[in-house]
Amino acid sequence: MTRPILGVIFGLALVAGFGCGTTGSTSSSSHHASSVRTSISPSTGGGNLDPEVVMPSTFPSDFPIYSGARLTSEISFSSNGATTWGMEWQTVDGVAKVQAFYTAGLAKDDWKLSFPSSTNGVFSATFNRKSNSKVGGILGVDGSSGKTKISVALTDGG
Numbered sequence: 783m784t785r786p787i788l789g790v791i792f793g794l795a796l797v798a799g800f801g802c803g804t805t806g807s808t809s810s811s812s813h814h815a816s817s818v819r820t821s822i823s824p825s826t827g828g829g830n831l832d833p834e835v836v837m838p839s840t841f842p843s844d845f846p847i848y849s850g851a852r853l854t855s856e857i858s859f860s861s862n863g864a865t866t867w868g869m870e871w872q873t874v875d876g877v878a879k880v881q882a883f884y885t886a887g888l889a890k891d892d893w894k895l896s897f898p899s900s901t902n903g904v905f906s907a908t909f910n911r912k913s914n915s916k917v918g919g920i921l922g923v924d925g926s927s928g929k930t931k932i933s934v935a936l937t938d939g940g
Contacts, residue, residue, distance in 0.1 A: 830929055831872045841867055841936075842917075846887030848873060848880055848932055864940030866919075871932040877925040880932060881905040884921055914939060 832854040840858065851871035858867045873880060881900060888895040888909045898907040903925050910918030916939025924931050 831874070838867065840865060841869070842938070844892060845934075845936065846884065846893070847871065848875075848883050850875070851880075851932055862940060864937055866935065866937040869934045869936070871934075873930050873932065875930055877903050877905055877923050877930055880923045880930055884923065884932075888921070916940070 831852050834852045835854060835856055837853055838856055838858055841856075848871060851873040853869065854872050855870040856867065858865055860866075884905075884907070885895060885898060887893070888907070892911050892913050894910050894912050896908045896910065898905070900906075905921075905923040907921050908918065909921060910916075917937070918939075919934060919936035922931075922933040924933070
């Protein structure tokens with residue numbers, strides 16, 4: 783099950799390609815089926831948050847994930863040797879706290895934060911790996927629904 787904001791971010795990720803060097807070809811020889819995980823695992827707390835789904839094993843393990851956030855939606859798509867993930871976490875914490883976490887977390891280690899923007903309770907930014915600029919994506923943090931949704935579209939660049 784995907785959410786509207788996740789669909790928009792994931793769609794933008796696919797259109798933009800994030801410099802992954804692909805030609806945009808979607809021929810059957812280079813196009814792989816997408817994977818959507820909706821299995822629910824038990825979790826506690828955050829009663830107004832959507833059910834938790836399983837983290838995909840292929841998602842980059844060094845990507846910063848907000849502590850206590852619940853992964854509520856994920857989809858992955860592989861094409862031309864690159865994988866793109868669309869992820870959504872939810873938390874009861876406010877946008878400002880989540881924004882501070884990602885501003886710091888995506889500005890250290892192998893990550894670089896670019897083009898941060900914050901308007902009317904919504905934060906967005908792009909990010910890339912320092913070691914490989916083809917690996918990157920976009921981040922959106924939105925608190926307008928009464929819970930804070932953290933949406934990430936990330937491609938590994940192939």
